[in-house]
Amino acid sequence: MLASVALAAGGTVATATPASAAQACPADNLCLYASTGFNNMGLRTVKTSECFQLAFYNLIDGDGILSYRNNLSVKAVLWHTSNVNLEWVADGTISAGSFSSNTSGNFSDAVLVCTGGRSPYWSQA
Template identity: 45%
Template sequence: MTWYRKMALSAGALVMATGGLAATASPAAAVGGCPAGKLCLYAGTNYTNMKLSTGSIDSCWDLPNYGLTSVKSYVNNMSVKATIWDRASNGEYYLDGTISPKRFSSNAGANFGYYGIACTE
């Protein structure tokens, strides 16, 4: 076997080996550190200060009970949507927004879910 052919075979084997490694490598870290199948709500922008992480469906959480006066960033790694409700000064709730499945935001705004609740379907 010629030197050129040996190099070509070695290079081909290396490409196949590294391609196999790339195909089986673990996925990148979850956005904001939020595990698969969870809804994560943060008190800070850029996924800082996680206050609520849940995988429950058909449930609601009173955000102030989790130390959230508003949601500053979020990750929805669930297969269902989450709704965020704002509490008005008269105590009534109104829909502030919906977080679709597999969506995230590093900056949800100043008063997203202000003293409100979060629900999953």
């Protein structure tokens, strides 16, 4: 009987959710993923007035951000620098409460994401 209980427990472990399953984004978090379908989470934050360099979260190699979920109460703006004068250029906005399971590489140039109206020009005091 003990062997059948152990076998049943082992069977449960063997049928656990595969690693490629979508990764949940908790409430009050911004989650950015390097793969479509909410897979390969790179950045997860609760900060509502901060900028993050995407290179630190493995989100600039390849196609960049390929899916996202914004459970924050504020928007997030993606930025890159222009080749001409190195000024910051906005790539797009991720509205509060929005999500996309496939961005089609729309944010492939982004190197920075800022939440809550923060911008790359806002100096830290």
